[in-house]
Amino acid sequence: MVLEATMICIDNSEWMRNGDYGPSRFQAQADAVNLICGAKTQSNPENTVGVLTMAGKGVRVLVTPTSDLGKILACMHGLEIGGEMNLAAGIQVAQLALKHRQNKKQQQRIIVFAGSPVKHEKKTLEMIGKKLKKNSVTLDIVNFGEDDEGKTEKLEALLAAVNNNDTSHIVHIPAGPNALSDVLLSTPIFTGDGEGGSGFAASAAAAAAGGISGFEFGVDPNLDPELALALRVSMEEERARQEAAAKKAAEESSKQEKGGEEQDATMTERASEGASEADNKKNEFLALAMSMDEPASSHDLQDTEMSDAATEDPELALALQLSVQDSAKDSSSQADMSKLLADQSFVSSILASLPGVDPNDPSVKEVLASMQSQSEPQQKQDEDKAPKEEDKK
Amino acid sequence: MDVIKTQQISPRPIEKVIVHPLVLLSIVDNYNRVAKDTRKRVIGVLLGTSFKGTVDVTNSYAVPFEEDEKDPSIWFLDHNYHESMFSMFKRINAKEHVVGWYSTGPKLRENDLDIHRLFHNYVPNPVLVIIDVQPKELGIPTKAYYDVEEVKEDITLVVKITPFSPANSSETLA
Numbered sequence: 001m002v003l004e005a006t007m008i009c010i011d012n013s014e015w016m017r018n019g020d021y022g023p024s025r026f027q028a029q030a031d032a033v034n035l036i037c038g039a040k041t042q043s044n045p046e047n048t049v050g051v052l053t054m055a056g057k058g059v060r061v062l063v064t065p066t067s068d069l070g071k072i073l074a075c076m077h078g079l080e081i082g083g084e085m086n087l088a089a090g091i092q093v094a095q096l097a098l099k100h101r102q103n104k105k106q107q108q109r110i111i112v113f114a115g116s117p118v119k120h121e122k123k124t125l126e127m128i129g130k131k132l133k134k135n136s137v138t139l140d141i142v143n144f145g146e147d148d149e150g151k152t153e154k155l156e157a158l159l160a161a162v163n164n165n166d167t168s169h170i171v172h173i174p175a176g177p178n179a180l181s182d183v184l185l186s187t188p189i190f191t192g193d194g195e196g197g198s199g200f201a202a203s204a205a206a207a208a209a210g211g212i213s214g215f216e217f218g219v220d221p222n223l224d225p226e227l228a229l230a231l232r233v234s235m236e237e238e239r240a241r242q243e244a245a246a247k248k249a250a251e252e253s254s255k256q257e258k259g260g261e262e263q264d265a266t267m268t269e270r271a272s273e274g275a276s277e278a279d280n281k282k283n284e285f286l287a288l289a290m291s292m293d294e295p296a297s298s299h300d301l302q303d304t305e306m307s308d309a310a311t312e313d314p315e316l317a318l319a320l321q322l323s324v325q326d327s328a329k330d331s332s333s334q335a336d337m338s339k340l341l342a343d344q345s346f347v348s349s350i351l352a353s354l355p356g357v358d359p360n361d362p363s364v365k366e367v368l369a370s371m372q373s374q375s376e377p378q379q380k381q382d383e384d385k386a387p388k389e390e391d392k393k
Numbered sequence: 394m395d396v397i398k399t400q401q402i403s404p405r406p407i408e409k410v411i412v413h414p415l416v417l418l419s420i421v422d423n424y425n426r427v428a429k430d431t432r433k434r435v436i437g438v439l440l441g442t443s444f445k446g447t448v449d450v451t452n453s454y455a456v457p458f459e460e461d462e463k464d465p466s467i468w469f470l471d472h473n474y475h476e477s478m479f480s481m482f483k484r485i486n487a488k489e490h491v492v493g494w495y496s497t498g499p500k501l502r503e504n505d506l507d508i509h510r511l512f513h514n515y516v517p518n519p520v521l522v523i524i525d526v527q528p529k530e531l532g533i534p535t536k537a538y539y540d541v542e543e544v545k546e547d548i549t550l551v552v553k554i555t556p557f558s559p560a561n562s563s564e565t566l567a
Contacts, residue, residue: 096459096469
């Protein structure tokens with residue numbers, strides 16, 4: 001909980017209109033500034049933060065270091081973009097502003113957002129850095145936006161001139177899907193000089209991590225644990241099925257064209273897409289059961305069943321269609337699979353483990369019954385089909 | 394309130410600036426305590442009233458001000474301090490408005506025009522008064538300036554600070 005007076009230097013030059021970060025570079029910057037102000041004031045109530053703009057008509061101090069967060073947020077409104085950033089002047093004015101801080105015991109810190117090209121010489125920046133070091137001012141540089149020749153070097157040189165015991169930092173943030181403020185959360189700018197992220201930063205980081213981008217399935221486990229669980233289980237089942245399918249395909253590849261394998265994969269893909277919601281969990285399982293049970297039936301059989309199924313579930317119809325295209329399959333492995341599925345206890349155990357699927361549900365019971373009844377004639381059918389297929393071939 | 398509004402709508406060109414003695418005393422006192430033997434200058438805000446082209450400067454206070462000696466374009470004036478201070482002064486005398494600002498000079502400096510522009514946010518036509526805190530000769534130690542916008546031959550807009558003619562700036566003695 002370092003007692004600090006911070007001046008934030010914002011870049012509001014023309015380069016900030018670019019939209020490669022967030023809604024626009026300027027917006028991303030504004031969000032980051034809000035976050036920093038909040039974090040600083042929360043970590044120590046006596047901390048003060050001030051803001052100044054570096055571009056436009058000239059360096060302009062918007063608010064002198066104050067602990068009033070409302071004032072800081074208010075002054076961020078109505079800022080205009082334009083002109084060129086004057087980095088040297090900005091840092092120097094920030095230093096002057098810090099000189100006039102009310103509590104002389106506060107540590108002086110400047111945070112610079114360098115988004116546009118730096119037109120100053122390396123020497124100038126180094127001299128400024130030395131002056132800052134002499135006045136024991138620490139500097140944090142956020143390098144984002146434009147990346148022209150020499151900018152990174154100049155900023156690194158500036159940092160090296162200022163740095164004293166590793167209290168100053170520089171972070172390079174490339175354009176990407178993550179928001180500027182989210183990336184900043186994990187940097188030493190937020191986590192402080194080894195003091196560890198205060199409660200604010202830690203909770204903000206957790207919220208950001210659980211947020212939309214970058215999270216599996218796009219669902220926050222805190223918001224909807226059941227949905228997240230259902231999705232995870234479905235994913236695992238899908239993986240297991242794909243492995244089984246892959247094994248089968250490997251066996252068949254010697255007998256069948258590669259097209260079958262691909263179709264298998266696409267079928268599982270499409271089935272998994274459709275089953276991304278917990279509601280379709282049942283349908284997926286049904287599709288699995290159906291597709292496994294009816295792999296090598298004759299066309300006539302399939303047509304009638306397809307027409308039945310098509311009325312109920314279009315995905316089911318699709319799955320059936322694809323399985324029809326798999327003309328010759330290894331019946332023995334199929335029989336194993338279907339035997340497994342026909343095993344009532346196994347099936348019910350799977351069903352029980354699925355959230356949202358109640359084994360006592362009448363429709364599920366129906367499927368089980370139909371599967372059981374099918375498993376017996378299935379074996380007969382398989383035996384019949386085997387000679388049939390050989391005839392066809 | 395009405396007086397202010399008419400002032401803001403049509404700022405009458407200022408012809409006369411009257412500086413009251415309290416202002417001079419507080420400025421010199423502040424200078425002596427803060428920047429006596431240095432080359433630094435003290436800057437502050439002038440409060441008063443303006444009526445029919447005559448500005449009466451009745452009160453003043455200094456504001457935190459820093460400038461870089463080597464680079465005149467680097468300067469910092471704490472305008473939050475000024476806003477808080479002015480709101481407190483307003484409570485004791487609502488008739489006193491911001492009329493301009495002062496500098497201990499002793500002469501005009503390059504960034505004076507920028508600082509003057511800052512004061513345009515608070516008053517439509519601010520007045521700059523340079524107080525000479527260490528006068529060498531007898532006479533009126535104040536010089537008042539205001540800014541004009543001129544369009545030059547090549548159609549550029551230029552803002553200049555020009556003095557009031559000496560006859561028109563006066564000082565009342567207690």
